[in-house]
Amino acid sequence: MNRRRFLGTTMLGGAAVFGVASAARAFSQQSCGDTASVAACDEVARHKQLLIELKQQIETLHLSPEQEQAALARAVCPFCGAPLIG
Numbered sequence: 001m002n003r004r005r006f007l008g009t010t011m012l013g014g015a016a017v018f019g020v021a022s023a024a025r026a027f028s029q030q031s032c033g034d035t036a037s038v039a040a041c042d043e044v045a046r047h048k049q050l051l052i053e054l055k056q057q058i059e060t061l062h063l064s065p066e067q068e069q070a071a072l073a074r075a076v077c078p079f080c081g082a083p084l085i086g
Contacts, residue, residue, distance in 0.1 A: 047077055051084045 054075055058068050075084040
């Protein structure tokens, strides 16, 4: 292997590492004030509200603690189908 080939492969390897590092920096946290994440935050708030309402309804039924836990474990969002507890 000559010096030119060695330096060429070394530079390509370094460029690949730099490319991976810059791709990793592409991920960032967004607050709920950003327009892209408002819908996700609204869903979380809606799920919390649905869970509160469900717990209030369960209390009026006077179920055992085991029955309450089973009902909460089966609860899903009527809008998106995601579990409310999890």
